[in-house]
Amino acid sequence: MKKSGSTYNKNILKLLTGTTLAQAIPIAISPILTRLYTPEDFGVLALFIAITTVVGTIANLRYELAIVLPKKEENAVNLVALSILISSVISLLFMLLIIICYEDIIYLIGNDEIGNWLYTIPIAIFFIGIFNALNYYNTRLENFGLIAKVKVLKTLSLSIFQMLFGYLKFGFGGLIGGQLISHIFSNGKLALSLFKNKVLIQKINIKQMIKLAVRYKRFPLITMWASFANTLSQHSITFFLSLIYSTSLLGQYSLIQRILGLPTSLIGRSIGQVFLQKATSEKNIRGNAKKIYVSTLMKLLVISLPIFTIMFFVIEDLIRFVFGEEWGIAGVYAKYLLPLFFLRFLATPLSLINIIFERQKIDLIWQSSLLISTVLIFIFCWLYKLNIYTFFTVYSVIISFNYFIILIVTYQVSKNKTKK
Structure with a gap:
């Protein structure tokens, strides 16, 4: 038991070290960003993040949380595939919603400036869905060192591109563009642990995915709505402040x-x-x-x-x-x-x-x-x-x-x- 406790603290330390560095980077450049961008620019970014986070939370119908639970690796990999498939479908549906209800969404948000950047929201949601699935798969494998490195890579790419776009006077578009680019970098790195095991990937099949979807049906039926309520309650203040103040x-x-x-x-x-x-x-x-x-x-x-x-x-x-x-x-x-x-x-x-x-x-x-x-x-x-x-x-x-x-x-x- 002592060894287990030691491993627990060691894993926390790995993640904490990586996360500390990952958070230190954007915090270190924040005084630069607040001088390159206005409070209004950050307000538009907050709206973008609020929408993508709220929808991104349920992009996998929360099946990604089940990835750590099965005893068999075959089942875990099929849950990863199921999660990514679902996030693809939800992203496409959200894009369709934006195309059909563009004006209504702008009115509900209460901000015209976000405009054409609405069309990038489904892309961000798709990236979030992939990240969630790969993140929990690596948690299952106890690849905490890799997860820590990915966090650093994500915030480093975010910070570099937001600064670059800020100097180029892109306005709030620079802040949003940096967000999108950082998703690409982080997902690519996390995917390595999955794709290197080709034997396991070959065991992915629709029949097994459906079986697992039924086995863990509590996640979309209950957990998803709980997560949605939690995220919406946290980010609803973003919409409220924009509309009322x-x-x-x-x-x-x-x-x-x-x-x-x-x-x-x-x-x-x-x-x-x-x-x-x-x-x-x-x-x-x-x-x-x-x-x-x-x-x-x-x-x-x-x-x-x-x-x-x-x-x-x-x-x-x-x-x-x-x-x-x-x-x-x-x-x-x-x-x-x-x-x-x-x-x-x-x-x-x-x-x-x-x-x-x-x-x-x-x-x-x-x-x-x-x-x-x-x-x-x-x-x-x-x-x-x-x-x-x-x-x-x-x-x-x-x-x-x-x-x-x-x-x-x-x-x-x-x-x-x-x-x-």
Whole structure:
């Protein structure tokens, strides 16, 4: 057991090292980007990312989450193929939707500037779907070193091209173009571990894919909607700020999201990825995953408490100094949102326990309540015309409570004492 714990920490370290470098690159060039692009440009990028992320989350109907579960490698590879096939179909359907409903989509988004870039959204969704499938396949193989390298490659290509396009005065198109190019680089690298095993690839067949689709039907029937609700609740604020306030304010919020979300993307996801694999193993051996759950929660608390405490005292001045006076108001907004991002940091990786124990209904109920809470907040603030400071306060308090609840629930799930 000591060896297993050592491997767990080693795998976290591999991902953490790669992720740290991967996140350090865009953060390092952010002061350059905020001087090459305006808050409005970042606002349009935020809309693009919100749409692609929301749809990209369900691009595989969440079958990619099942890739780590089968005992046979043949089944895992067929799930990869199934995931990629589904993402191809969904991307084509979304392209058709954009062609038919172009004007209506522009009206709903509330932003004309995104214009022709809408047609690149299905391409981004397709890339996200492939990345999700390949990422979980490499997680299954414990190729954490490769995953770490891919994260670095992705952000390095993103940063280089966004800077290049910024100097060429491409406007928000430069930010979106960098996103698309980074997807190409990351997918190519991850695919190597799959295609080098030609014997395994030959075992991919439609009959087996259909059989596995039925076996893991809970993922599209329940998990997909839970994931969609969660992603939509997180990104719906993007659409709300653009519609009710301004694209410029949305750009300021996108900077806040990048900074406060850094611990989650930098550390939380890396821990969560290893947690998924190790908790699955513990569950198969012991019948529960309580020990690894508590251990992971302690790690997250030890890491996050100092980070978010320091942020509260320095973030306002730090943003003004690093990103320029034009972005100073973002530091003021950030203080209102710190509790929310702290609890999200804890809950996000640990909520994967619902997938491991196939408690998709629990996840769906919670994610739905999160989305409903978010929508009700928006309606309340819109009806009473609340200022942005009041909105951020109400939003932070209510959504933080939701994340606190899921921490309690997932702990119970880790003990394997809840019903499916």
